Amino acid sequence: MTVPRPHREDVLIAVVGLLGGLLLWSLGLYSQGDHALLPPWVTLVPLGALAVLELLRRTMPRTALIAGTAAVVVDPFTPGSIVSLLMFADIVYAAVVYGTAASARRIPVSTGMITLAVTIGFLAWLRDPVALLIGLVTGMVSFGPATTGAIVRNHREAAEAARLRAEQTALLAEMDRAQAVVAERARMARELHDMVANHLSAIAIHSTAALSLDDAATTRQALTVIRENSVEGLAEMRRLIGLLRDSSGDAEPAAAPTLAGLEALVEQARANGASSGLTFVLHDTRDAGARLPAPVELAAYRIVQESLTNAIKHADEGEVLVEVTADGGRSLLVTVTSAFGRRPGPRAPGAGAGLVGMQERVALLGGAFEAGPAASPGQGTEKIWRVRAELPVPDDKEPSA
Numbered sequence: 450m451t452v453p454r455p456h457r458e459d460v461l462i463a464v465v466g467l468l469g470g471l472l473l474w475s476l477g478l479y480s481q482g483d484h485a486l487l488p489p490w491v492t493l494v495p496l497g498a499l500a501v502l503e504l505l506r507r508t509m510p511r512t513a514l515i516a517g518t519a520a521v522v523v524d525p526f527t528p529g530s531i532v533s534l535l536m537f538a539d540i541v542y543a544a545v546v547y548g549t550a551a552s553a554r555r556i557p558v559s560t561g562m563i564t565l566a567v568t569i570g571f572l573a574w575l576r577d578p579v580a581l582l583i584g585l586v587t588g589m590v591s592f593g594p595a596t597t598g599a600i601v602r603n604h605r606e607a608a609e610a611a612r613l614r615a616e617q618t619a620l621l622a623e624m625d626r627a628q629a630v631v632a633e634r635a636r637m638a639r640e641l642h643d644m645v646a647n648h649l650s651a652i653a654i655h656s657t658a659a660l661s662l663d664d665a666a667t668t669r670q671a672l673t674v675i676r677e678n679s680v681e682g683l684a685e686m687r688r689l690i691g692l693l694r695d696s697s698g699d700a701e702p703a704a705a706p707t708l709a710g711l712e713a714l715v716e717q718a719r720a721n722g723a724s725s726g727l728t729f730v731l732h733d734t735r736d737a738g739a740r741l742p743a744p745v746e747l748a749a750y751r752i753v754q755e756s757l758t759n760a761i762k763h764a765d766e767g768e769v770l771v772e773v774t775a776d777g778g779r780s781l782l783v784t785v786t787s788a789f790g791r792r793p794g795p796r797a798p799g800a801g802a803g804l805v806g807m808q809e810r811v812a813l814l815g816g817a818f819e820a821g822p823a824a825s826p827g828q829g830t831e832k833i834w835r836v837r838a839e840l841p842v843p844d845d846k847e848p849s850a
Contacts, residue, residue, distance in 0.1 A: 453508040453509065454508070455504040455505065455507070455508060456507045456508070458507075459503055459504050459505075459506050459507050459508075460504060462503050462506070462536075462539065463500045463501070463503035463504050464500075466499070466500050466503060466532055466535070466536045467496065467497065467500035469532045470493075470496040470500070470530050470532035470533060471493075471496075473530055473531065473532060474489070474492055474493060474496070474530060477489075479492065479528035479529050479530065480528070480529035480530060480531045480534070481525070481527075481528055481529040486526045486527075487526050487527045487528075488527075489527070489528045491523075491526075491527045492524070492527040492528050492529060492530050492533075494520075494523065494527075495520040495521060495523050495524045495527070495530075495533050496530050496532060496533050496536075498516065498517075498520040499517055499520050499521070499533050499536040499537055499540070500536065502516050502517045502520070502536075502540060503536055503539065503540065506539065506540055506543035506544075506547070507543060507547050510540075510543050510544040510546075510547045510548040510552070511544060511548055511549075511552060513540050513543070513544065514540055514541060514544040514548075514556075517536075517537050517540040517541075518537075520533070520537070521533065521534070521537040521590070534586075534590045535590075537590055537591075538589070538590040538591070538593070538594040539594070541556065541560065541590070541591055541594040541595050541598070542594035542595070542597060542598040543598070544556055544595075544598070545557065545594075545595050545598030545599050545601075545602060546598045546601055546602050546605075553598070553599060553602050556595045556598075556599075557592065557595040557596050557598075557599050559595075560588075560591035560592040560595045561588075561592045561595075563587065563591060563592075564584060564587045564588040564591060564592045565584075567583065567584050567587045568580060568581065568583070568584025568587070568588075571583045571584065572584075635809065638806070639751070639806040639809060639810065640689065641689060642755075642803065642806055645682050645685055645686060648678040648679070648681055648682035648685070649678075649682060651674055651675075651678040651721035651761065652674075652675050652678050652679055652682075656671065656675055659671040659672060659675075670724070671724070674720060674721060677720075678721065706746075706747060706750045706751075707743075707746045707747070707750060708733070708735070708741070708746050708749055708750060708773065710750065711731060711733060711750065711753060711771070711773065712731060714750070714753060714754055714757065715729050715730075715731045715757070715771060718757040718760075718761065718769070721761055722757075722760070722761045722769070725761060725764075725766070726766030726767070727760065727761065727764060727766065727767065727768075727769055727787075728767070728768050728769065729757070729768075729769045729771070730768060730769070730770050730771065731771045731773075732770065732771065732772045732773070733772075733773045734772075734773070734774045734775070735773060735774065735775045735781075736775070739775065739778075741781060741842055742842065742843060744813075744814060745781055745814065745840050745842055748810040748811065748813075748814055748838075748840055749773065749781055749783050749838070749840060751806075751807070751810060752783050752785075752807050752810065752811075752836070752838050753771055753773075753783060753785060755803040755806065755807055756771070756785035756787075756807075756836045757769065757771070757785070758803065759803055759804075759834075759836075760785070760787040760834075763834075764787035764788050764789070764834065765787075765788035765789065766788060767787065767788030768787075768788070769785070769786070769787040769788075770784075770785070770786045770787075771783075771784075771785050772784040772785075772786075775842075778842060779841070779842060780816070780839050780840060780841050780842055781839075781840045781842055782837070782838075782839050782840075783836075783837070783838045783839075783840070784835065784836070784837045784838075785835070785836045786823075786833045786834065786835045786836075787833065787834050788831070788833060788834070789822050789831070789832040789833050789834040804820055807820070807836070807838065808820075811838050811839075811840065814840050814841060815841055816838060816839050816840040816841055817838070817839045818837070818838045818839075819835075819836075819837050820834075820835070820836045820837070821834070821835070822834055822835075823835040
């Protein structure tokens, strides 16, 4: 068995205890006087044993306590040394502080029972009040250090538990902060894409048309659309950058788009998609005076905006139909359909980020979203591309009494 390396503080305690005991022995100072059964030199045996066991007080506390108990039992038969009793008390203390949890619970109880048994036993044997002093000394070198060690251990465990709770709280706070940063970055990405993507798509399509078609009128119309969308895109970018830079919190929030702007949005799509052979139709069957929660209207507006942008980029020639209906005030249904297929002519690249953004918006509101090819509602075999989003409308009315 490999003996663990002793702690440097334990080495210091052992050396000081051994030197102190040797000094008292050399001066003839004993704890029991001249009434011992064994000669004075035997006092050095428990003294040396306890000094060696002090080296194990922290690394092997249980072994040190068992062997130290055997050594201190021999000490009363010698002239005795007060240093031996002090080192044994320190070993008892260390066994509680550095030992196992079970030892920390049992040692104070055991030493208390031993102290009580020694006191009663010597009272019955000697029938003299001096037996109380023997019991007091026994308690001072066993029960007292054990109780002190239990108190210290409890305080250390409480401090360690508090430290772990603080670390867990800090870790949870860091996780919450990281999640908040990720959520905010995702929100910013959605807003940036929805605000600028339609303008950039129109610019890409009409610039390609101006480069590929050698017609002055077409080129002039394309440049007009490019200028309008570039100016609007720059304005949107400046507003978004201004919101990101403003950290004072005093500025008024920018007005969020609502469903009242759908007609203007479709009209802008007509101008941007006219050269692609697309026609845009809006069917809004909601009550004119009905107002929906701002998050629902913003999500519906952005879904229609992104769907129109995707239709301009990818749809075949034909009709783009936007339908907005309210299901009895419980939900808002937004459907955008367009011709499905590959059409000739200039097109803008797309990476699918718009579909991801729409799905995230619907998921945040707890709604349902689907996008993909579907059968045409007519008699033909042509397919259409359909975007369908169902947005639940929360009931903000207070329950009746």
